[in-house]
Amino acid sequence: MPGSFRSGVSHVGDFLRDHQRALRRMQWVIVGFYITLLVVPSVLPLPDRTASVFNNLTVFAQFAFWGVWWPFVLVSIPLFGRVWCGLFCPEGMLTEWASEHGRGGAIPKWIRWGGWPFVAFALTTIYGQLVSVYQYPWAVAAVLGGSTIAAIIIGWLYGREKRVWCKYLCPVSGVFNLLAKLAPVYYKVDVEAWRHPVRRTESINCAPLLPLRHMQGAAECHMCGRCSDYRGAIALSMRSPEAEVVYIAEGNGWQTTLIVFGMLGLAVGAFLWSASPWYVTIKQALAEWLVNRDIYWPLMANAPWFLLTHYPEVNDSFSWLDGSVILMFIAAAAICVGGPVFLGLWLADRLLPPLQRPGVRDASGHVLRSRLEGVHKLAQGLIPAAGIGVFLGLSATTLTLLQHEGVSTLDWANALRFALLGLALAWSLRFEWRLTGLRCHYALVRIGAVVLIALGLVPFCGAWVLFFVVW
Ligand code: SF4
Structure with missing residues (x-):
């Protein structure tokens, strides 16, 4: 029976789907907070030895970005999937917003190159060390601000209401993609229910461009909830944290x-x-x-x-x-x-x-x-x-x-x-x-x-x- 695969946790997905406008408002607040922490410290004098997280904005920003934000975003991914990307990331929100108002061009081949997740991760990591990104606000502005500006430009140029930057070019998307495979929650697709939809067949916008019908894991999903209950066939569901690595990836x-x-x-x-x-x-x-x-x-x-x-x-x-x-x-x-x-x-x-991969054989029948x-x-x-x-x-x-x-x-x-x-x-x-x-x-x-x-x-x-x- 369509819909019978839905469990208690699927209501969380429905809730997210029904509160997209509120989520967008929350994302603008995060953007404001992010830009403040990025820009203001870079125009202040460097902190002296007595400066503390409680009395100096530069030290506070340093602690917020590198002491809290990064490590705990990383922890959140294997726990909840890429909720950070879909609900909280200021860069993801800004690139999608730019794409809503931009040129809507086709995604060029160079962007689709599969090596970007590794190359962007490697270059950002190395560059961050050369400019001491953990210590100096100008370096933070160059690394994070540069990435955010690039995300906005790519969003404006390519895709319509999409997150082309996040899917192909974001320096941490490769790492998040891997860690999300360990998440115990994912959006499950019921193929039978998809074939016989009973509700919600109007098109929806999956910003990271996932093929919803054939979606099998959590690696690329941003957990935004927009597709929850789509065609009565998609629902936020629990699974073994080992299922994707062992059986799908x-x-x-x-x-x-x-x-x-x-x-x-x-x-x-x-x-x-x-x-x-x-x-x-x-x-x-x-x-x-x-x-x-x-x-x-x-x-x-x-x-x-x-x-x-x-x-x-x-x-x-x-x-x-x-x-x-x-x-x-x-x-x-x-x-x-x-x-x-x-x-x-x-x-x-x-x-x-x-x-052995059954079904993938050459002309003579060899696997x-x-x-x-x-x-x-x-x-x-x-x-x-x-x-x-x-x-x-x-x-x-x-x-x-x-x-x-x-x-x-x-x-x-x-x-x-x-x-x-x-x-x-x-x-x-x-x-x-x-x-x-x-x-x-x-x-x-x-x-x-x-x-x-x-x-x-x-x-x-x-x-x-x-x-x-x-x-
Ligand atoms: S599949 Fe797409 S629309 Fe559905 S929750 Fe994931 S990112 Fe959102």
Whole structure:
């Protein structure tokens, strides 16, 4: 019977659908708050050492953006899906609003390129480190403000009432897409009810351009609720948080790159370099090498603030050498941490029987599979580990800011960090166990594959031990 698949939680979706105007008003309030925190600190003098979150807007904005907003948006995604994107994100709202009033052009091919989620994440992460985005309001204005202006321009140019920016270009959409696969809520489509609609058949606007009828998971849905009860066939529903990764997500080359070399590799380098004595050693060795050859220009700290950190008034400026060593450090982390993870996945894939995809066959009837299809599926199991890495790095900033406010955090922080890391790793390995079970029934082979993947994660774990304990 149509509608019988609806459960109690589906009323939340209906509520969101029925209050879209109120939600839009709330989004404008968030936009006002966001722009204030972005613009006002950048015209104020830099805070001195005594400035606190309670008496200085710049420090308050720093805490709001990096101490609260980022880490907890990240936590909200595996808990509630991309509710942040659909209901609260000022950038998403502004790009959709621009698209409502814009040119409505067709989406060009370059925007649809599948590599953007990784490339935009990598570039933003690296650029943020070079300009010290966690410390300085001008850098925040450049990174977040630049992204918001780009979102508005893309919204104005392409799509009609759509979120083209969010779907294809947003620097964090790739990360959110992966984490949303763990959410225990999603909009479920009842195919039978869709075929025989009993109500609500007038068209609706799914801003992130999802093919509603064939929607299977939560990865791309912004949870806005507009499609709730559409044709009596779509309803907010509960599910196992493992269902999408195990049964739906296939992964692809760019998603694997984002998980393995982006979130597990590059992000670790971006969080660790400033605490690393290796960074200082490499920099000193290179500086000596340059001075011995009378090459001095890389030691000059004369780059503008929007290229490299440049705040001589507080004695904080990066030389060209600083910037180059940061880049080298992050690239090395991506290779040294991401490389073993990829190798572990690849060896595990080789150990297992080929991944079968019934129905995808070549002319002679052989099952078609790309050489890395099995690796991509196994990589999806590492989403919890990848997510916790980014959370640990961002929450380190939260704790640093809290310490500045006089809150003693070190006693319990490391215990909590390693507990969270352990839980996320255990969940990832449980995923791998289930994913290997889709391909093989021999326990020893499955154990071997999971052990190989676990071994690949050792440098990732080692990096956090260095960061939180050794350094
Ligand atoms: S499928 Fe589209 S319209 Fe439906 S909740 Fe998700 S984002 Fe909104």
